[in-house]
Amino acid sequence: MAIWVCRAGKKAVYVEEFLKQEKIFCTWDGFDYDLNLYDDKEKLKEKIRKEKKDAEPTAINTWAAQLMCLKEKMQNGDIVLTPNENSKSYNIGIIIGVYEYKSEVPEHFRHGRQVRWLPDIIFRDKMPQYMIYSLGAYRTIFNLKYENEFVELLAKLGIPI
Template identity: 35%
Template sequence: MTVWLFRAGKQGEYENKFLEDERIYLTWDDLNINLKEIASKEALYKRLVEHYELDKEKTAINWASQIWPIANAMEIGNLVVLPSKFNRTIHVGEVTGD
């Protein structure tokens, strides 16, 4: 079984949305790329460089390394943990669909 660690924004700004919707989200601003159409992590990296007009290659590599497994390796039945930024709670959920 795989367990995924998620954060709901740097300051927890998306935590209530995650919990109310009972969903997890990628919280990159303006990430309106259909990840199912990207064939490889390298292609995602190149797309991120273009989409965000990034000068630093390491930023795109870092982001692609975080985004790719979520879009392509996460499976139904995996667990998700979300440490709260507001209290000492660690929320635990199960992936039940796309």
């Protein structure tokens, strides 16, 4: 089981929508196309390159990698954390659906996955410092290091997954 972080926009502006819809989303502007049409990262990078003409190659690679995580690497049963405002607490969910693209919804909710949110949240001050550092990665979607330690921490805190 993998542990993922999926941010809900700058300053967690979309966190209530994540919880209400029981989903996680990639809330970026643009990227208005179904990722299912791109069977590998290189084809997706080419599409992004055409859309974001002035973007640096590093940015294109980073966007493509994160979108591929949402589309392919996340699996049902994986844990996802979504930070609340100021990242002092995190909502905890279990991924229960495949990647979906919906063109008819507002831009920030087109790329998503179904999640079963747990009633518990975890506070940052309950985590060891090394784990807090790994949660601070400057990405929207990423795999959390220390997966086994995190699952053990949840058990120790009495948070069933």
